[in-house]
Amino acid sequence: MAKIRLMPDALANQIAAGEIVERPASVVKELVENSIDAGASSIFVLIEKSGKDRIRVSDDGIGMSPEDARLALERHATSKLYSADDLSNISSLGFRGEALPSIASVSHFTLQTREASSNAGYEVEIVGGKLVREGELGVPPGTIIDVRQLFVNVPARRKFLRADVTEASHIAAQISNLAVCYPDVHFRLEHGKRKLLDAPSVPSRRERIYQMEKSWVESAVVLDDHVGSLALQAWLAPPAESRGTSKHLHVYVNGRPVKDRILTHAVMEAYRQASSKSGTPRVYLFLELPPDKVDVNVHPAKSEVRFVDQQLVHKAVFSAVKNTLHGDGRAPEITISKSRLSPPPFVREPTPALSGITGMSGTDMAEALLSQKPAPVEPTPTFTEFADTPPIPIGQFRESYILAADDDDVWLIDQHAAHERLLYEDLVDRGDSGEQQLLLTAMPLELTPSERVTMEEELSQLLAFGYDIEPFGGDGYVIRAVPAALSGLDTLRLVRAALGERERDCRSSSVIEAQSRIAARLACHAAIKVNFPLTMEKMQYIVRTLWKARQPTVCPHGRPTTLRIGLEQIERNFGRI
Ligand SMILES: Nc1ncnc2c1ncn2[C@@H]1O[C@H](COP(=O)(O)OP(=O)(O)O)[C@@H](O)[C@H]1O
Ligand SMILES: [Mg+2]
Structure with missing residues (x-):
């Protein structure tokens, strides 16, 4: 039967x-x-x-x-x-x-x-x-x-x-x-x-968001952009508003609220590079794209989507958010006096101070919005370009920051963040010419099961950076050479540390930027720590090389590398101008 x-x-x-x-x-x-x-x-x-x-x-x-x-x-x-x-x-x-x-x-x-x-x-x-x-x-x-x-x-x-x-x-x-x-x-x-x-019904998306959020939306930066067939609109809270919870990061695709790792990661990554503030940013992001470029039939609850071209979507969102938060290649300028500041980089929309969401009709809401004056400007760091010539190191502050100066500015450079940035770019940019340091004796590397999983995924990247690593025995690996930039360090500790951190990463990053993620981890573990004395030569090397870096202003994890105090600010604060 x-x-x-x-x-x-x-x-x-x-x-x-x-x-x-x-x-x-x-x-x-x-x-x-x-x-x-x-x-x-x-x-x-x-x-x-x-x-x-x-x-x-x-x-x-x-x-x-x-x-x-x-x-x-x-x-x-x-x-x-x-x-x-x-x-x-x-x-x-x-x-x-x-x-x-x-x-x-x-x-x-x-x-x-x-x-x-x-x-x-x-x-x-x-x-x-x-x-x-x-x-x-x-x-x-x-x-x-x-x-x-x-x-x-x-x-x-x-x-x-x-x-x-x-x-x-x-x-x-x-x-x-x-x-x-x-x-x-x-x-x-x-x-x-x-x-x-x-x-109640309101005439625009903007007003609806104001109905839902009363605090940070008033100071949001607004993004409105087209990239090919993608239309992007977003309200981005200042990084200072970021929180430990992810529930304030809202993303929508073609009018549908979604949970999407690609979009979330792109937004988080853009914030990470724009600011040292950790946490999940408060954001409303709307992505519109032709229906044949996205599959909404991924899960019965319909809250997940799959993009035909994930990389393209990630790149578009990441760049648009990052550029909106701040221009590329700029360093934050330290602000000394709160009373005399240039306007903040955040573009402001008219800001309705709506006290509650109940009982306000759409027309009331529109009127309230139109009658609002821009909110008073809060002091926020301003931005400036890096000059061609690097400043000259003067000394070290608390064995953690390099103090340097040029004709127009005084600089404080975070030695760990700056070195991290240098090592990172060294690894990522390493072409065929990149130097490799052969080890005198091959080093066996024993891994835990979870480190092994990461190793399997990351091995090709490690090889590209100049490591020579091969499987050996049943579960192990053997290291025969290391990238020159990382020679002289405790190789086993460094590789293990880089493999061990995987759990904390956003999973989608493995698709998008496996290369930079593992490089960032290696750089972080290999970089000079804070509370570490430096010779003048070492300081000069860091400053000079940092000024030549592609992205000198932030470490690979998004923290700033430098703080600048401009001459004008110094003179103002001494009452000379
Ligand atoms: N509130 C509603 N008003 C009118 N029609 C409805 C409503 N809710 C459900 N329906 C009808 O019932 C059908 C089945 O609903 P549902 O089981 O949610 O499936 P789906 O929304 O995927 O079509 C819908 O396609 C629609 O025609
Ligand atoms: Mg339904």
């Missing part, structure tokens, strides 16, 4: 729900997406007990006929995609036809809907995937979906839900994330009797 059987629909739906419905916020996301796709101009969400007991989403969109209402709950039933060709040209948020049946399979689910042209509405009620009631009823045009007792029949999932406040904040985040993409739609979220979010 055959052992293989087709799954009953209810079971298939529950399995799909495992991927689509992770928590109450995923239900909210799917339902709100459907309302947006239905052309709604108002979407109201009501939750009870953080969505665990109830999620109700009502909209004034196109509604459904009774026949469609029944069909919508069948697996793979959708009005948004009819042929395989449509799949490469998706303009709606949904397209897989899986969300409603999945949600209905793990909850007590009621759908009420009415098309504007119809006299009566229709209701379908489903409990744990089984139809229990359907029929006509009187409702206004649009759709209301009520999801009660989520995961009623999946106790394991229910048990793993987080504290109410966590789940509610996920829901609010999902809604504001979608709201940012659809400024012309009125979104509201109520938790029991409490209003958590109210964002």
Whole structure:
């Protein structure tokens, strides 16, 4: 007898729900997406007990006929995609036809809907995937979906839900994330009797972001750019606003909030090179590209995408963000007096000081925006070019900084960061002519399993930098030569340290810039440390070589290498001008 059987629909739906419905916020996301796709101009969400007991989403969109209402709950039933060709040209948020049946399979689910042209509405009620009631009823045009007792029949999932406040904040985040993409739609979220979010329709994306964020958006730099067929728009918070959490880095592709490592990495990397402030930047980034250049059908939750040309997208975003944050090849100038500063590099938009997001109509919002004066300018470092001739070292400050001067400026140079930059460029730029130092005796290198994984990925880069490393024995390697720039150091410690740091890196960086990542790590471990005395010759060498570097102003990890105190500032502060 055959052992293989087709799954009953209810079971298939529950399995799909495992991927689509992770928590109450995923239900909210799917339902709100459907309302947006239905052309709604108002979407109201009501939750009870953080969505665990109830999620109700009502909209004034196109509604459904009774026949469609029944069909919508069948697996793979959708009005948004009819042929395989449509799949490469998706303009709606949904397209897989899986969300409603999945949600209905793990909850007590009621759908009420009415098309504007119809006299009566229709209701379908489903409990744990089984139809229990359907029929006509009187409702206004649009759709209301009520999801009660989520995961009623999946106790394991229910048990793993987080504290109410966590789940509610996920829901609010999902809604504001979608709201940012659809400024012309009125979104509201109520938790029991409490209003958590109210964002009436506004005329532009910019105003919608102001509705969502009241603090940093006022000082954001605005990016608006086209690179080939890519259109980029972004609001970039000053690096000082960066935080330890990644939840403030929002990226959108073709009107869809996404989690994307390529984009996140490009933005983080640009910030890292522009500023020494660590943490994840606060950013809203919108990328628009032709639908055939991006695949949105990567995961059932539709929050991941895959770009046809990842490198191109990464490069475009990275360069645009970096150039917007600051021009290339510039060093921050130290600011001594807060009272006399030139304007900051951050371009300011008119800044509405909106006190709350509730109760403000779109027109009020627009008026508020137009009547605002630019906010007072905060002191921020200004930028200057490196001159052709390097300054002359005078001495060392705290055995950590090289003090140097030229005719116009006094410089403080971070010896570790500067040396790191030099070693890094030495490794990366090493062509065939790059020097190699043969070791007198080959060195066996034992690796842990995780170091071995990294070694397998990075070996070709290490060879390109001038290492001669070969597999040896079962698990080990042997090192026969090292790049000249790194000779005289503890080779084993250095290679191990560079391989060991992998976990902390963003995974996408392995695709994009494996070369510079491992070079940056080697350079960091090999560079002169702080609290280390230097001879005058060594200081001269560092300063001279730094002034010839391609990117002298920052270390490979993005921290500044130099601080400049300009003559004008010195004279001002001494009251001479
Ligand atoms: N709020 C709504 N208003 C009108 N139609 C809706 C709404 N929600 C769902 N539908 C209809 O139900 C279908 C199935 O929804 P869903 O299961 O989320 O799949 P998908 O969104 O991928 O098509 C949609 O294609 C749409 O036709
Ligand atoms: Mg959908």
